[in-house]
């Protein structure tokens with residue numbers, strides 16, 4: 001599998017560049033804080049202990065020691081100050097960059113075409129955006145507060161010690177190298193174990209969600225024992241993987257601990273030899289002990305650094321792919337806004353297929369005249385909704401063209417194309433916001449009075465007024481707290497408010513009972529005035545009054561005419577449907 005780690009970093013760096021001045025200062029803070037705190041301060045401890053055993057009078061010694069103490073205090077204060085400054089600047093930059101990352105992921109993802117959303121779970125997209133932003137934060141913190149101090153400490157300590165004794169510095173360096181390399185390989189081996197474990201984690205979450213969502217099926221179809229057994233199998237898989245990963249981790253900690261003990265005893269023994277030769281002082285013992293503590297802390301952290309690198313780049317991977325995927329449908333470079341004058345729509349030899357194996361729309365030729373109200377009729381799956389989607393350029397035609405007032409829809413901006421239409425979709429989805437916000441979404445600048453008037457016309461006002469919180473009622477995720485018919489009425493109110501020149505009703509009243517439908521029909525008739533209208537309906541009684549009815553089969557128009565003229569056709573498809581329905585439904 002090809003990872004896009006390089007691209008992930010390119011994107012991150014692009015964002016970080018916006019605060020590059022701050023990034024440089026943070027880098028300096030981390031660098032100098034490590035040098036002062038971990039490398040230079042221990043030198044003063046060495047000096048302190050050497051002074052302690054100096055052959056001078058007690059008073060002089062005391063004054064000298066207090067002098068050193070003040071120097072250590074001064075250094076510590078500067079070190080702490082640098083850490084604090086770095087910390088503050090890091091937070092300041094991080095929140096700006098993360099907001100930037102969130103926003104650009106949100107905007108880029110939104111601009112993908114409908115097909116992209118059909119192929120990706122919304123829940124998973126939400127997770128990817130979050131993971132991408134937080135991965136940056138983890139990598140950022142690891143880099144500035146773990147990685148830089150580790151490198152500086154190792155290099156610095158080896159340099160300082162080499163001025164004292166080259167062999168000692170060499171041994172320590174070699175030992176650290178072995179530890180670093182083994183930690184690196186450990187992390188490489190551990191990674192697939194962690195990936196497998198996290199897949200098991202997700203599987204548990206997925207099973208839990210699927211089973212709880214289906215709690216009614218589990219109860220009423222007596223599936224509890226089956227569910228419980230299958231959940232046990234899932235958790236057992238997790239158990240086996242966790243065992244491998246966690247045990248491996250525990251064994252490595254034993255190895256790492258052993259190596260560090262070896263290093264500590266080794267350097268102390270070496271120090272004794274040097275002391276024997278008179279090269280090493282008591283202060284040197286204090287120095288190497290302080291350095292050892294620093295090194296062991298930092299090396300212990302090394303595996304977290306490597307792990308964090310792999311884990312976080314893996315976390316960012318999916319979103320990176322999304323950000324690297326070009327938008328499926330984009331405005332042409334010089335696209336202009338659609339200018340709607342007459343409201344004429346023309347499909348010219350339009351063909352379309354979701355998959356190569358099956359053409360849905362086949363050389364469709366259709367002219368919808370200005371202010372004409374047409375109805376599309378046909379069996380379920382005939383391609384009626386697809387025609388609407390093509391008109392809205394949610395998919396590109398495989399061949400042919402669609403024109404609105406002589407402008408090809410692929411030559412105009414998508415924003416202006418959508419602004420020219422009001423759509424009441426087959427299954428309206430609402431925002432988890434209040435009813436008033438949902439209706440107003442059709443025209444954000446509309447006043448409260450206009451919203452309420454639209455709701456009245458759509459006969460939504462009646463049920464909205466009965467909610468304790470009226471128009472301020474939250475409708476639940478996707479609008480689940482409303483019935484199908486109520487959701488449709490909200491969508492109709494939204495379309496009434498939007499009042500765009502082209503109106504599309506895709507089964508807009510299918511969830512309503514006949515009585516509510518006939519009430520709304522008046523509002524819809526009003527709404528249709530002066531507009532070019534496309535209505536899709538299975539209930540033929542709702543389209544009788546249309547100017548023209550088109551019967552669709554296998555992606556082309558097979559019959560067209562008014563209700564009356566179509567009924568006059570002998571053996572006509574529409575006639576057949578009408579007889580079957582006797583004013584009812586077709587399916």
Ligand SMILES: Nc1ncnc2c1ncn2[C@@H]1O[C@H](COP(=O)(O)OP(=O)(O)OP(=O)(O)O)[C@@H](O)[C@H]1O
Pocket residue numbers: 118354355360378379380381382383384385386387426
């Ligand atoms: N996103 C998609 N990917 C693949 N195939 C699709 C997609 N959307 C629709 N189809 C297929 O295209 C065909 C036409 O679908 P469309 O929704 O246009 O039918 P329709 O005439 O509106 O039917 P209905 O009356 O049931 O709403 C169907 O067979 C459907 O399975």
Ligand SMILES: [Mg+2]
Pocket residue numbers: 384385386426506
């Ligand atoms: Mg449909």
